[in-house]
Amino acid sequence: MGKKLKKSQKPYVVSSKQPFNPLKMHKQVKLPRRNDPRFDPLCGKLNEDLFNKSYGFIDELKKKELDYPVSKGDEDNNWLPPSVPISHLY
Numbered sequence: 001m002g003k004k005l006k007k008s009q010k011p012y013v014v015s016s017k018q019p020f021n022p023l024k025m026h027k028q029v030k031l032p033r034r035n036d037p038r039f040d041p042l043c044g045k046l047n048e049d050l051f052n053k054s055y056g057f058i059d060e061l062k063k064k065e066l067d068y069p070v071s072k073g074d075e076d077n078n079w080l081p082p083s084v085p086i087s088h089l090y
Contacts (some may be wrong), residue, residue, distance in 0.1 A: 037043040 035042070038046075
């Protein structure tokens with residue numbers, strides 16, 4: 001016969017049947033606390049000037065999109081406003 005395997009070379013056997021514990025059945029998982037930075041005093045005060053400087057471009061983009069006319073016949077051809085160059089898509 002062939003060589004016998006040493007004890008450390010045997011595969012580890014794990015049972016697929018888990019013991020049932022009825023006390024763990026109703027155990028709830030504690031979710032991390034979610035905070036809203038608008039109302040959380042730990043995040044500090046809102047600096048409106050800095051906010052407007054940082055995100056002012058969004059208002060400009062909204063105005064450009066609203067001013068851009070889309071005709072019904074060219075809906076599939078005019079899906080981008082003219083401010084977005086096509087070279088950035090590829």
